[in-house]
Structure formats: C-alpha cells, structure tokens
Amino acid sequence: MILISLIITISYLLLVGSFIFGFDKIATFRLEDTPAKTKFSILIPFRNEAENLPDLLKSIEALKYPKHLFEIIFVDDESDDDSVDIIKKTLKTRPLDCAQDARIITNDRKTNSPKKDAITSAIKKAKYDWIITTDADCQLPLFWLDSFDQYIQKNNAVCIAAPVVYNNDNSFLNRFQILDILSLQGATIGGFGINKPFLCNGANLAYKKSIFNEVNGFEGNTNIASGDDIFLLEKIATKQPKHVHYLKCKQAIIKTQSQPNWANLLSQRVRWAAKTSTYNNWFGKLTGLIVLLMNTLIVIGFLLSCISILNFKILLYILVIKFNIDFFLIYKSASFFNQKSILKNYLFGFLIYPFFSLYIAFISSFSSYKWKGRDFKK
Numbered sequence: 001m002i003l004i005s006l007i008i009t010i011s012y013l014l015l016v017g018s019f020i021f022g023f024d025k026i027a028t029f030r031l032e033d034t035p036a037k038t039k040f041s042i043l044i045p046f047r048n049e050a051e052n053l054p055d056l057l058k059s060i061e062a063l064k065y066p067k068h069l070f071e072i073i074f075v076d077d078e079s080d081d082d083s084v085d086i087i088k089k090t091l092k093t094r095p096l097d098c099a100q101d102a103r104i105i106t107n108d109r110k111t112n113s114p115k116k117d118a119i120t121s122a123i124k125k126a127k128y129d130w131i132i133t134t135d136a137d138c139q140l141p142l143f144w145l146d147s148f149d150q151y152i153q154k155n156n157a158v159c160i161a162a163p164v165v166y167n168n169d170n171s172f173l174n175r176f177q178i179l180d181i182l183s184l185q186g187a188t189i190g191g192f193g194i195n196k197p198f199l200c201n202g203a204n205l206a207y208k209k210s211i212f213n214e215v216n217g218f219e220g221n222t223n224i225a226s227g228d229d230i231f232l233l234e235k236i237a238t239k240q241p242k243h244v245h246y247l248k249c250k251q252a253i254i255k256t257q258s259q260p261n262w263a264n265l266l267s268q269r270v271r272w273a274a275k276t277s278t279y280n281n282w283f284g285k286l287t288g289l290i291v292l293l294m295n296t297l298i299v300i301g302f303l304l305s306c307i308s309i310l311n312f313k314i315l316l317y318i319l320v321i322k323f324n325i326d327f328f329l330i331y332k333s334a335s336f337f338n339q340k341s342i343l344k345n346y347l348f349g350f351l352i353y354p355f356f357s358l359y360i361a362f363i364s365s366f367s368s369y370k371w372k373g374r375d376f377k378k
Helices: 002-025 053-061 083-093 114-125 144-154 172-193 209-214 230-239 262-273 282-306 312-336 340-366
Strands: 040-046 070-076 101-106 130-133 159-161 164-166 205-208 244-246 254-256 369-371 374-376
Touching: 002 172, 002 282, 002 312, 040 114, 040 144, 053 083, 070 083, 070 114, 083 101, 101 114, 130 144, 130 209, 144 159, 159 230, 164 172, 172 244, 172 262, 172 282, 172 312, 172 340, 205 209, 205 230, 209 230, 230 244, 262 340, 282 312, 282 340, 312 340
Parallel strands: 040 070, 040 130, 070 101, 159 244, 164 254
Antiparallel strands: 130 205, 159 205, 369 374
C-alpha cells in the first residue's frame, strides 16, 4: 500500500508540476492598436435559454469589432420556451448593430449529439472561414473578437482555444465550481504550454472551417452526446499539431453561469465524464487516470486510516503534497482570471473534491444522465 501510494503521489506531483511549468510557458497575449482584418462566423447553439439570452445579446451589442467583419448564427435546438421569440424580438426592435448579419436557423438533427449537429448545421451556412463557437449562457467581453483577430494576424493557427470562467455569485456551490474550472483552465493552459493540448472549452473556441471539413468534422464520435470541443481538438491536433494554439488573453475571457444546484452540477459532471473513456489522446487518458487514482487514494486512505489500517501520517503527507501542488496551479489560474478572492474557499473545496470526483467517476460508468430535458445513455 505504501509503495502504491508513493507511485501515485509522485506521478500526480509530476503531472501537475508539468501543468504549472506549461502555464508559464504560454505568454499572456496583449492587444495593440492594430486594424482588424479577420472575418468570423460566430455560432451559438441554444436550447431553452430564455433566462440567459438577454445578457448574451447585450454583450453581443457591446462588441467593439467592426460589424462588417462578422456574422452571428443562432441555432435553435428544439427550444420549447421563449428563447426564439427573445432573439427575434431583439433582432426586430433593436437590431444587433454590431453585426452585419445575425440570423436564427433550426438544428438539423442527425445523430445522438444535438450540439454537434447544431454546430455542423451552422457551419454549412457560415459565410466565413474562421468559426467561433460560444454558448447561450455566456457573456462576451468587449474586445473578444479583437483578441482572436490580432492573435491570428501574428500566428499561423488553424485552431485556437481561449479562456472561460464562471461568474461569481458568492454562494459556496458557485465558488466550488469556480475552483474546479480554474483548475481545469490551469490544466488546459498547461497542456498547451508543454505541447500536449488535451482540453478546451466549446464556449470559447475558434477554428477554420477548412480544417473542420478536412478532419470530417465530428465524424467518428457523434454517438457521444457531449465532447464537441475536445474531440474536435483531438482531431485537429493530430492533423496539424503545430497550428493548435491557446489564446491566453484577458480581453478574450468569456464568463458563463455555474450550475444553480447540486443536481444540475452532478448531471453536468456525469455528462463530461461519460466521454472520457472514448478519448483518443493518450496524454488526456493518462492525465485522467492519474487524477482519478490520486483522488481514489485519498478517499481509500481516509477510510483505512479511520479503521487504523493505514497510518494517518502517511495520509497526511499525501494530503499536504496534493494541497500545495494543486494550490500552486489554481493560484496561477486565479491570478490570470482576476479571481484570487475565491482562494479563501480552497481548503474546504480541496477536502470534499476527492469524494465528489470519485462519486462522479463511479456514476458515469454505469448511469445514463439527463441534460436540458433530454435523456442520454452512457
């Protein structure tokens, strides 16, 4: 048991340490006064987002990018609330002056993955080669498109992942989720920094339509409901590994909503975890395995120490190592996202996360899940 614990702990220490190293390898991109050139097609799939759409639409109207350089395609995925009416009313009563063309299309459902179908449907109608996807529960920063444009002008990229973080509403559940996404963003940036990209977020992802078509879009993983972002990143990174980049720019940070209750959070995390067994990226699989083993070690170690089978000092050493290396990565991420105030909840989040993570891993292995009113099988 001691030898196994040592191997897992060292592996975890090296893994997270590599992310910390990689995080610093990605230089923070700073905007300059450069004329805009790139034309974008912004794709926004939505289903029953009436509560969130007003904030998204306001942030779209506030964008500073020249309106003749981008279009917006909203994709209705069988909404049965007022989502479509809200968008139509906005386009009719106060047109989105920031965009030359904004329209709604209907999702052409063909697979078990509604979001992949929605993105594919929109790409077929997109006028421009650069595609950017985001979600209906997001708020876009003023210089969002400027950030991508200037980065594209300076770098030979075909796919660009960009930062996403949750809004802070000061509840514990919200802060727990912010700590979680900060760790994920830290690992995402770190992975790009060590030239092993394995994570990205579809709420802030850009790629060329030509590369999407070259890798046959989402073909090969449409049986998995989620993963429109990560599976596509895998395929593009395999095809053109030197042209997949991360835009580490504060003006590109998209804010989105955390889950409002534990039930929704569990469904979301089960949905995320359900696709991990189908990853093709060996580094992503290895990362997931090491993280799972580390969390399992802590939970089992806690139980064994309670019945005096494992010396509590050994568990304490493991916890101290994990606490410090995790904090270092999350601190870097929190600093970049200007959310260092969230670190006061780090200790409690750290203590409950291994149990939460192990529960999600167990449930996702056997259970179906429900998301946005639909049932999905494992």
